[in-house]
Amino acid sequence: MTVELISVGTELLLGNIVNTNAAYLAEQCAGMGLSCFYQTVVGDNEERLAQTLKTALERSDIVILSGGLGPTQDDLTKETAAGVLGKKLRMDGHSKKRLQEYFAKRKMEITDNNWKQAMVPEDAIVIDNENGTAPGIIMEEGGKRVILLPGPPGELIPMFEGAVYPYLAGVEPGVIYSQTVKLCGIGESKAETVAADLISGQENPTIAPYAKTGEVHFRITAKASAEKEAKKLIKPVVKELKNRFGMNVYTTNEKVTLEQAVVDLLLANRLTVTTAESCTGGLLSARLTSVPGVSEVFKSGQVTYSNKAKHKLLGVKKPSLDKYGAVSENVAKEMAKGAAAASRADVAVAITGIAGPDGGSSEKPVGLVYIACNVRGKTKVKSWHFSGNRTKVRENSVVAALTLMRQCILEYYSEVTFR
Amino acid sequence: MTVELISVGTELLLGNIVNTNAAYLAEQCAGMGLSCFYQTVVGDNEERLAQTLKTALERSDIVILSGGLGPTQDDLTKETAAGVLGKKLRMDGHSKKRLQEYFAKRKMEITDNNWKQAMVPEDAIVIDNENGTAPGIIMEEGGKRVILLPGPPGELIPMFEGAVYPYLAGVEPGVIYSQTVKLCGIGESKAETVAADLISGQENPTIAPYAKTGEVHFRITAKASAEKEAKKLIKPVVKELKNRFGMNVYTTNEKVTLEQAVVDLLLANRLTVTTAESCTGGLLSARLTSVPGVSEVFKSGQVTYSNKAKHKLLGVKKPSLDKYGAVSENVAKEMAKGAAAASRADVAVAITGIAGPDGGSSEKPVGLVYIACNVRGKTKVKSWHFSGNRTKVRENSVVAALTLMRQCILEYYSEVTFR
Numbered sequence: 001m002t003v004e005l006i007s008v009g010t011e012l013l014l015g016n017i018v019n020t021n022a023a024y025l026a027e028q029c030a031g032m033g034l035s036c037f038y039q040t041v042v043g044d045n046e047e048r049l050a051q052t053l054k055t056a057l058e059r060s061d062i063v064i065l066s067g068g069l070g071p072t073q074d075d076l077t078k079e080t081a082a083g084v085l086g087k088k089l090r091m092d093g094h095s096k097k098r099l100q101e102y103f104a105k106r107k108m109e110i111t112d113n114n115w116k117q118a119m120v121p122e123d124a125i126v127i128d129n130e131n132g133t134a135p136g137i138i139m140e141e142g143g144k145r146v147i148l149l150p151g152p153p154g155e156l157i158p159m160f161e162g163a164v165y166p167y168l169a170g171v172e173p174g175v176i177y178s179q180t181v182k183l184c185g186i187g188e189s190k191a192e193t194v195a196a197d198l199i200s201g202q203e204n205p206t207i208a209p210y211a212k213t214g215e216v217h218f219r220i221t222a223k224a225s226a227e228k229e230a231k232k233l234i235k236p237v238v239k240e241l242k243n244r245f246g247m248n249v250y251t252t253n254e255k256v257t258l259e260q261a262v263v264d265l266l267l268a269n270r271l272t273v274t275t276a277e278s279c280t281g282g283l284l285s286a287r288l289t290s291v292p293g294v295s296e297v298f299k300s301g302q303v304t305y306s307n308k309a310k311h312k313l314l315g316v317k318k319p320s321l322d323k324y325g326a327v328s329e330n331v332a333k334e335m336a337k338g339a340a341a342a343s344r345a346d347v348a349v350a351i352t353g354i355a356g357p358d359g360g361s362s363e364k365p366v367g368l369v370y371i372a373c374n375v376r377g378k379t380k381v382k383s384w385h386f387s388g389n390r391t392k393v394r395e396n397s398v399v400a401a402l403t404l405m406r407q408c409i410l411e412y413y414s415e416v417t418f419r
Numbered sequence: 420m421t422v423e424l425i426s427v428g429t430e431l432l433l434g435n436i437v438n439t440n441a442a443y444l445a446e447q448c449a450g451m452g453l454s455c456f457y458q459t460v461v462g463d464n465e466e467r468l469a470q471t472l473k474t475a476l477e478r479s480d481i482v483i484l485s486g487g488l489g490p491t492q493d494d495l496t497k498e499t500a501a502g503v504l505g506k507k508l509r510m511d512g513h514s515k516k517r518l519q520e521y522f523a524k525r526k527m528e529i530t531d532n533n534w535k536q537a538m539v540p541e542d543a544i545v546i547d548n549e550n551g552t553a554p555g556i557i558m559e560e561g562g563k564r565v566i567l568l569p570g571p572p573g574e575l576i577p578m579f580e581g582a583v584y585p586y587l588a589g590v591e592p593g594v595i596y597s598q599t600v601k602l603c604g605i606g607e608s609k610a611e612t613v614a615a616d617l618i619s620g621q622e623n624p625t626i627a628p629y630a631k632t633g634e635v636h637f638r639i640t641a642k643a644s645a646e647k648e649a650k651k652l653i654k655p656v657v658k659e660l661k662n663r664f665g666m667n668v669y670t671t672n673e674k675v676t677l678e679q680a681v682v683d684l685l686l687a688n689r690l691t692v693t694t695a696e697s698c699t700g701g702l703l704s705a706r707l708t709s710v711p712g713v714s715e716v717f718k719s720g721q722v723t724y725s726n727k728a729k730h731k732l733l734g735v736k737k738p739s740l741d742k743y744g745a746v747s748e749n750v751a752k753e754m755a756k757g758a759a760a761a762s763r764a765d766v767a768v769a770i771t772g773i774a775g776p777d778g779g780s781s782e783k784p785v786g787l788v789y790i791a792c793n794v795r796g797k798t799k800v801k802s803w804h805f806s807g808n809r810t811k812v813r814e815n816s817v818v819a820a821l822t823l824m825r826q827c828i829l830e831y832y833s834e835v836t837f838r
Contacts, residue, residue, distance in 0.1 A: 037462060283701065295725065300732060
């Protein structure tokens with residue numbers, strides 16, 4: 001079956017925002033075995049949108065539109081799509097009720113244009129929006145399927161995962177089952193080289209590598225008549241990847257993130273953790289606390305941005321700061337030890353680096369980051385040279401810290417030593 | 420004049436990479452006064468690519484294609500585009516010489532398929548590629564223009580800036596100029612209602628609202644013969660929006676983010692700031708420290724996740740925690756006061772809430788968040804009921820905290836009190 005993506009939004013045509021929704025939806029659809037041959041971006045213009053949708057329906061089985069479901073005058077995706085399929089809009093009681101609850105909960109007044117969002121095409125499947133006011137819509141007509149999703153990724157992604165993915169999984173005859181093997185602590189090209197023979201040649205299951213910041217994910221996708229069969233096809237591939245990548249594999253569960261894996265490791269070993277961050281300014285603790293239930297192991301963290309704070313809150317020695325500088329192996333170590341002592345946590349991780357754009361020198365360039373991890377008094381410190389802008393350096397630092405934490409904990413409890 | 424973008428690449432259709440080239444080219448073209456109504460992504464498939472290009476040429480004056488200029492067999496953008504325009508390919512001596520130099524310089528041997536990259540359509544304008552092996556191509560035919568650029572941004576961007584921009588500048592008289600008015604502390608539909616009469620009716624300049632998490636941006640775009648004229652058209656609209664939205668307007672500069680505006684406000688008033696975060700776990704300090712130069716005002720922050728940490732690090736009274744609970748107005752206030760006292764910062768902001776998925780009750784549901792801001796001893800506290808998942812609640816809390824900080828600082832220095 002073929003799927004086609006239409007992203008609606010003037011801000012995309014003006015280049016104000018990057019079309020991350022299209023990449024997300026394309027990746028999801030590919031993972032389900034749906035073939036995508038076209039992606040189109042069109043503005044909030046009824047005539048051009050209608051023409052684009054008509055063309056898409058002529059050449060594809062499923063069309064997913066995103067954006068243009070807001071309450072404002074220039075949001076007309078729903079009206080236009082319903083028109084193309086010859087469906088009338090009706091007020092949906094359920095959606096209307098949810099709108100009222102949404103605004104009541106926030107003690108906000110409902111303006112008239114909001115009601116527009118409770119209007120849905122006749123005999124459409126309505127998808128509740130748990131993160132906003134625009135419901136998703138699925139319309140079926142003459143063997144074709146048109147799916148409308150809100151533009152904000154924070155609304156689109158949960159809606160796709162919660163309702164659209166299961167819906168599409170039911171549409172395809174047979175099943176497509178995929179499993180992800182997630183790696184940390186190894187580069188993309190290295191990982192691809194190690195798995196090159198598996199990636200090429202494979203037809204069913206297929207194996208596709210995806211590079212995330214500081215991570216590499218392999219998605220193994222099998223087509224079969226039943227899930228049981230698909231799983232049987234996937235199992236040996238997962239086993240082989242685990243053999244080849246060993247401790248770099250942190251999970252084989254699609255839903256488990258690196259921070260989740262680290263928190264699980266802490267929980268499993270009854271270890272509490274604390275953070276001491278300089279250049280990342282709280283990004284690491286924010287990432288750890290994004291995991292529900294983290295309060296069992298994470299009690300407090302410190303953002304010590306200034307040297308004074310590093311000294312006062314973490315007990316970093318002034319001579320160390322003067323002699324080696326804040327961005328140094330020694331200070332990273334002292335930060336981790338100091339954080340462990342101050343919080344009495346079993347695990348303490350410290351990050352100090354130069355995120356840029358300023359503050360770099362020839363001997364300590366922008367992107368130089370030291371990360372130390374202390375597990376029950378045993379400290380390990382590593383340095384990195386990240387490239388890219390301030391955001392990239394900070395994000396890479398956080399992933400490197402999570403990877404180092406995992407490594408140190410595993411080494412503490414086993415004889416394993418990582419490459 | 421109209422321009423249309425065609426991005427060629429299977430990796431885009433599979434969602435392996437995000438289409439940043441389209442965003443870059445769209446922004447550049449908009450800035451030059453070219454109207455872009457469509458962007459298309461298509462794979463390395465001759466038939467589909469040819470059809471897509473034909474459709475684009477029917478409705479647009481200029482078509483910019485990116486990607487598919489590599490040496491391999493599946494790179495066929497140049498061959499296909501030349502075919503559509505009825506032009507033959509010939510070996511270009513200049514490009515051939517550059518190829519030889521490129522490989523010689525790197526001591527690499529030229530494989531036969533590389534010569535393909537020195538083939539150019541007859542009477543085309545050839546653009547040297549300073550960062551790779553595929554030259555850019557400009558073809559003119561029957562009043563239409565087709566421009567071929569390599570896919571890697573590191574090659575495409577310099578080539579566009581160096582050769583394509585000057586070329587197009589000569590083609591299209593007039594400019595598009597746009598300015599953004601950014602609001603915080605007001606909902607999208609409310610903002611839309613207040614500006615409804617400005618949005619409808621307007622032709623030049625146009626006014627479009629965009630909703631971000633906790634923010635609303637109005638983009639005003641004018642077309643004119645020169646930038647000076649365009650600015651003249653935009654000025655009164657910006658003034659009117661400032662009149663209507665008053666203190667909710669935090670900037671009229673496209674590049675300034677809310678966190679930047681808050682940091683600028685702190686710098687301007689020589690105020691230092693500290694953070695005390697519970698449910699956001701460091702997201703607020705991370706957002707503040709994403710601003711270069713923040714070290715002038717931000718020295719340290721605390722992530723006090725447990726009650727014990729709130730008591731120990733911020734001096735929140737145990738009776739307050741027992742009587743009102745960690746998620747309460749009183750505890751938020753004490754956190755802010757304690758953080759100010761501990762860090763001696765002029766401004767201290769504290770966040771405590773229930774991010775979910777667990778921990779909610781009928782009387783304190785998931786999404787309930789208290790934020791307190793203390794400016795030189797004067798404390799203001801507010802509560803919110805956010806909906807959505809853990810991520811959404813945390814992100815909204817951070818924006819609400821930045822908005823409250825801005826409000827408290829402005830109120831401290833003026834007699835203004837916000838709605």
